[in-house]
Amino acid sequence: MKLPGQDAIARQADEHLVTHRVMLPRKVVEHPFRQVARRVIMALLLLVTTALIVYADHDGYNDSSDGSVDFLDAFYYATVTLSTTGYGDITPVSDAARFTNIFVITPMRVLFLIILVGTTLEVLTERTREEWRLNRWRSTLRDHTVVVGFGTKGRSAIQTVCATGLKKEQVVVVDPSSKVIDAATAEGYAGVVGDATRSEVLKRAEVHKARKIIIATQRDDTAVLVTLTARQLNKAAKIVAAVREEENAPLLKQSGADAVITSASAAGRLLGLSVLSPAAGMVMEDLIQQGSGLDIVERPVIKAEVGKKPRETDDLVVSVIRGHRVLGYDDAAVGTLELTDRLITIARATPGSQIAPDVRPLPRG
Known part of the structure; x- marks a missing residue:
């Protein structure tokens, strides 16, 4: 039996490269504008502090233009010193001023430069930290649960599995939408952005080391292709798939699914039961909802x-x-x-x- 759109999906998988990446759960970070504002304030505080230190000992400095250092000259000297410009028109001449430059102003200059390049350093540090987290995640992840599709069915499936005691760190969500994966990582799950019908996407989800695979895609033909790919990569995992049409359930089982849930038929039977007996429908809905x-x-x-x-x-x-x-x-x-x-x-x-x-x-x- 050939499903509608199956050829189109196969051609699209061959003709186009799908961008995919792994996204781990992360803490909410500060807004970029607030980070920049905080760094600017810190830099200004260092500048003002340096200027006040210089002005407090202005007799120990010499200005080549008029010989004296006033308040404006102190700020000027602090600016060219912290920025490492150093024109040389204002210089420390006393021992106290030189001592202060060595042990106070020089460390403040280094701190000022660190603040200026803080954004670049933070990006590099974050990238290194993320690579370390990703490598550690890959090395420790095994016997986990892979959920393909984070819609209503996928979310409900994850909630049911987690009700058994499975930790969120042991769940990996695969979805082609980056916004959906952002939502998944915000809830504490690891996510992989990409088309799950492609083996390299499922490999990034470490599907070959998974114990359970839940396939909750929007289309039945996509579910068939994902099931075939997942079963090829993992012969031992338990695969449960959801289909909309009951006539496609045998095809899912032939593709390697251990269990197939027909969502449309199940919902229809629950509706019919509720019409015949509202109380019986309530009992069935209670049985479906895990944990209550x-x-x-x-x-x-x-x-x-x-x-x-x-x-x-x-x-x-x-x-x-x-x-x-x-x-x-x-x-x-x-x-x-x-x-x-x-x-x-x-x-x-x-x-x-x-x-x-x-x-x-x-x-x-």
Whole structure:
């Protein structure tokens, strides 16, 4: 099955180079105008201080024009000295004035020059710091979660995953819009600007070291290409993709997705259920929202539950996962629970608490 626009996307990927870069979360920095204003004020304070020091000992200086140094001459001397111009028309002649120039005015001159070139130094320092952070991030990042697309679906997916205890530092967002990535980094996530259908973009997101990949693109054909590329780079990662049309779900699974969520159909079924039974619709919406009310979670069978039937456990068991099969709680094939089984249960969410590491939320629709 060929999706609409698939050929156009492939041609565009071959014909155009996509600019991509990694952006790490950063603290809010001061506005550039405030930085410049602060440096100007500091430079003026140094200038005034130097002029006052010179004027306080004006008898120790000689002006070649009239022999005396007044207040204006002191400011003039401070200006040409701090700027390293040094015309030589005003010179220190006393020992005290020369001592002051050596141990006071010279360090102030160096500080004045540092302030003047502070912007350039800050840019160089920031660039070096950013490179160091990026290299360190790449060397320590592994078993993370890559989210392709930071729209409504992508944001909700990240919130659900982070509710299980995953740190924001372990989430990498990939999106072609720099504004979207700016929003992601502002929330504490690392971001990569670029087209996720290109392997070099996913490599920058370290997708080959990821444990989970969530694909929440706006178009189904894009989701197929991203899934193919991600699966080629990482054979072991769990890939979950969202599609708008249900007929494209089998194609996503053939492309390498472990699970496919049909967003349009899921929303439509929830709307229909809410029409038939508003209360049932409210319950389903509560189950979908992670961390409040009731949650659907997946957990292992504990030793005390081995040998019991699903209905005999303390939790409300919905299904039993045995091997690669998902069995209903009333399926005759379940029999009694085994230690290697996993249970899908409905549990009461505790506000402010995190799900245990071995307890996973059920993938949402």
